[in-house]
Amino acid sequence: DAGVTQSPTHLIKTRGQQVTLRCSPKSGHDTVSWYQQALGQGPQFIFQYYEEEERQRGNFPDRFSGHQFPNYSSELNVNALLLGDSALYLCASSATGRRTNEKLFFGSGTQLSVL
Amino acid sequence: RKEVEQDPGPFNVPEGATVAFNCTYSNSASQSFFWYRQDCRKEPKLLMSVYSSGNEDGRFTAQLNRASQYISLLIRDSKLSDSATYLCVATTSGNTPLVFGKGTRLSVIA
Numbered sequence: 494d495a496g497v498t499q500s501p502t503h504l505i506k507t508r509g510q511q512v513t514l515r516c517s518p519k520s521g522h523d524t525v526s527w528y529q530q531a532l533g534q535g536p537q538f539i540f541q542y543y544e545e546e547e548r549q550r551g552n553f554p555d556r557f558s559g560h561q562f563p564n565y566s567s568e569l570n571v572n573a574l575l576l577g578d579s580a581l582y583l584c585a586s587s588a589t590g591r592r593t594n595e596k597l598f599f600g601s602g603t604q605l606s607v608l
Numbered sequence: 609r610k611e612v613e614q615d616p617g618p619f620n621v622p623e624g625a626t627v628a629f630n631c632t633y634s635n636s637a638s639q640s641f642f643w644y645r646q647d648c649r650k651e652p653k654l655l656m657s658v659y660s661s662g663n664e665d666g667r668f669t670a671q672l673n674r675a676s677q678y679i680s681l682l683i684r685d686s687k688l689s690d691s692a693t694y695l696c697v698a699t700t701s702g703n704t705p706l707v708f709g710k711g712t713r714l715s716v717i718a
Contacts, residue, residue, distance in 0.1 A: 526705065528706075533710065534710055534711075535612070535695050535708030535709050535710050535711050536652065536695075536706070536708045537708070538705035538706065538707070541705065549704070549705060551705060581649060583651060583652070597654070597706070599651035599652055599653070600651060601650060601651050602649075602650070602651055604649070
């Protein structure tokens with residue numbers, strides 16, 4: 494049973510470019526959350542997708558957008574990249590239910606470097 | 609003020625030592641608490657949930673003090689393999705986003 498898979502593992506972009514990161518949730522999971530982890534910081538919540546809609550959103554600008562597909566996989570898009578967007582982007586999946594936070598599984602992340 | 613604050617570390621301890629990490633949270637509506645472990649820029653992995661009555665899992669003990677809005681993690685008989693960053697997490701319910709602290713780095717030395 495594959496866990497949460499993310500692609501690519503590493504990415505280098507330049508300022509102003511756009512990037513798309515991909516995530517496939519663990520089998521049986523229907524909810525996908527994205528987190529940004531800058532160096533030396535804890536992960537910060539970007540947004541969560543369920544039933545192909547953004548259900549919750551953290552304090553991130555509109556340059557960050559996402560999508561969820563009918564097969565529950567998800568994409569994170571970042572436009573007009575800034576140097577400060579350099580970070581590890583983590584995808585986490587869960588199944589809907591009362592205590593999803595205790596059954597949250599993280600992917601190994603995409604390391605984005607913006608030059 | 610950060611919602612979840614942790615001892616900055618790093619903690620450098622010899623094998624076999626007992627080490628304690630502290631964490632405070634500012635949102636009094638927080639209901640669920642966790643400790644995650646993260647190795648060298650890999651994904652965070654759930655170490656244990658933290659319950660009001662305190663809980664133990666082998667060498668690891670977690671405690672919660674709601675009055676002081678304080679969480680702790682105690683590691684006994686430290687192993688080299690315990691070297692990692694430990695992230696304190698709070699959330700207001702089972703389905704709301706996790707709020708992470710910055711993490712505390714632990715290095716266990718032979």
